[in-house]
Amino acid sequence: MMKIDKPEIRLAMLGMIEGNGHPYSWSAIVNGYNPDEMAKCPFPVIPQYLAEVPRNTMRILGARVTHVWTDDPADAPRIAAASRIENVVARPEDVIGHVDAVVLGTDDGHEHVRRALPFIEAGLPMFVDKPLAINVPDLNQFIRWHQAGKVFLSSSNMRYAPETKQIVRQKAQLGELRWIAACTSKTWERYAIHALETIWPVLGPGFLSVRTESRPGSDIAYLTHQSGVQVSLAVIYDAVGSYGSLHVFGTKGNLSVTCWDTYTAFRNQLCAFVEMLRTGERPYPLSETIEQMAVVIAGIRSREQGGAVIQVKDVFAELEPPFQR
Numbered sequence: 001m002m003k004i005d006k007p008e009i010r011l012a013m014l015g016m017i018e019g020n021g022h023p024y025s026w027s028a029i030v031n032g033y034n035p036d037e038m039a040k041c042p043f044p045v046i047p048q049y050l051a052e053v054p055r056n057t058m059r060i061l062g063a064r065v066t067h068v069w070t071d072d073p074a075d076a077p078r079i080a081a082a083s084r085i086e087n088v089v090a091r092p093e094d095v096i097g098h099v100d101a102v103v104l105g106t107d108d109g110h111e112h113v114r115r116a117l118p119f120i121e122a123g124l125p126m127f128v129d130k131p132l133a134i135n136v137p138d139l140n141q142f143i144r145w146h147q148a149g150k151v152f153l154s155s156s157n158m159r160y161a162p163e164t165k166q167i168v169r170q171k172a173q174l175g176e177l178r179w180i181a182a183c184t185s186k187t188w189e190r191y192a193i194h195a196l197e198t199i200w201p202v203l204g205p206g207f208l209s210v211r212t213e214s215r216p217g218s219d220i221a222y223l224t225h226q227s228g229v230q231v232s233l234a235v236i237y238d239a240v241g242s243y244g245s246l247h248v249f250g251t252k253g254n255l256s257v258t259c260w261d262t263y264t265a266f267r268n269q270l271c272a273f274v275e276m277l278r279t280g281e282r283p284y285p286l287s288e289t290i291e292q293m294a295v296v297i298a299g300i301r302s303r304e305q306g307g308a309v310i311q312v313k314d315v316f317a318e319l320e321p322p323f324q325r
Contacts, residue, residue, distance in 0.1 A: 001151055001280040004100050004125075009277055012067040012095035013085070015106040015115060016075050019186070021046050022105040022129060023075075027065045027083030029267050032058050037082040049263050060267070063274045065103075067095045093118050101125040101277055103270075107190045109134035109296075113141045116152070125151035127273045130193040132293055134300065136318045139293050143320040146286055153273055153282065154289050156197040158244065160268035161259035164201045167248055171202065174250030177227070181249075183234040183242035188212070188219040188303070192296050195233040198246050198259060203229060205288060207295050211309045212302035221299045233299075290323050 011030065016023045021043035028038065028050055035055075038047045050058075067087040070076040076088045089095055092115075095102065102119045104112065109131040119126055132154040133139040142152065158164070171177070180202060182195040206226035213220045217237040225231060236242065244259030259265065272283040291312070298310040316325035 001149075001276075001282070002125075003280040004277045006100065007062065009063045009101060009274060010066045010099040011063060012069070012089075012092075012099040012102045013065045013079070014069050014092045014095070014102055014104055016070040016072070016079070017106045017108055020105070020107050020129075022107075023068060023070060023079045024082055025050070025262075025266060026103060026105060026270060027068065027079060027085055029058065029263070029270055030060045030063055030065050031084045033083050034081060037078070040078065041082060045262075053263055060271060060274055062278070063270075067099055069095070071106075096122045096124065099124070101127070101273075103127045103129075103273075105129055107131070109189060110138070113138045120145050120150045120152070123150075125277055126153070127270075128152055128154040130154060130156040130197075131189070131296055132289055134189050134293070134296055136297060136315065139290065139297070140318075140320045143290070143323055147320070147322075151276075153276060155269060155272075155284075156194045157262070157265040157269045158194050158197040158259060159200060159284075160272065161198065161244065161265040162261055162268075163244075163257045163259045164198060164246070167246070167255055167257055168201050170255055171248075173253055174248060174255060175252030177202070177229045177248060177250045179230045179232070179249040181232045181234070181247045183236065183239060183245050185240045185243050186235065186237060188221070188235045188296070188299055192219070192221070192233060192235050192299060193292060194243070195235065196292050196295060198244065199231060199233075200288070200292070202248060203227060203231070205291050207231075207291065207312050209309050209311050210295055210298035210302050211307060212299045213307055214303045219299065219303060221302070223295065287323065290319070294319075 025046045068085045069092045184191045184195045208224045220234045223231040247256045294315040302310045
């Protein structure tokens with residue numbers, strides 16, 4: 001993997017869809033922000049949590065968002081004003097040749113191959129917002145790109161939530177783990193990965209099966225893991241207050257955690273991408289992301305098949321080498 005050896009890595013922030021304000025928050029975390037302009041952000045929670053952080057401590061040194069493009073052209077100038085971005089472009093491809101890497105800030109996993117294609121082909125490293133892909137053909141395309149030496153990273157910010165470290169530290173006090181429950185809002189396709197990455201530091205890879213009970217606005221999935229721990233992931237559209245909640249049950253105790261420090265989780269996530277660009281080393285293997293996407297796909301298939309148990313290995317069987325199982 002190539003290293004970017006520059007005093008300041010230039011990033012493009014691309015895309016914004018309904019219900020996702022990452023271009024505002026992520027750009028502000030990298031660049032700093034204008035509080036008067038950020039106050040106009042249509043996602044009130046973003047200026048709220050940014051305001052809790054001393055502005056002189058904000059910014060990721062050695063990186064800068066220099067270009068922005070959004071699906072609705074009216075959004076980009078507002079983001080640029082709020083997050084101190086110098087260049088607004090008319091087409092996303094216009095950033096090619098002017099930046100060192102691209103951040104794709106949309107969580108529409110079914111569109112990520114289309115959105116990523118011109119930048120991957122141009123050889124630009126990418127951070128792709130979660131979920132990377134929500135169907136096998138698209139996931140296979142990312143695998144082929146990886147095999148061809150293309151560079152991309154994808155995760156939920158929950159991978160970097162500082163609160164999950166509490167569970168890892170106290171895990172031994174809980175005895176043998178028996179059940180983990182996590183809950184989040186919105187839809188399975190967009191937010192199941194949040195719940196899954198919340199429990200990842202506790203269990204790691206090794207998911208075996210998924211069974212989803214669904215009704216309008218709600219998907220509750222029951223997962224089995226090679227460790228024997230049972231897992232339930234609830235994605236309930238309007239359960240906004242559930243976001244980032246996790247409960248771990250063991251033979252000797254239980255622990256409840258809510259991942260509320262969104263700023264730190266986002267910052268850690270972005271720093272991991274910048275560090276990867278500088279060192280040429282991935283912060284975690286792509287195999288972890290592939291397994292997480294296989295679980296998400298299995299959940300979708302279970303819902304489509306009326307709650308059938310879907311074996312994760314059957315999804316893996318459809319993947320390109322070397323990720324086939």
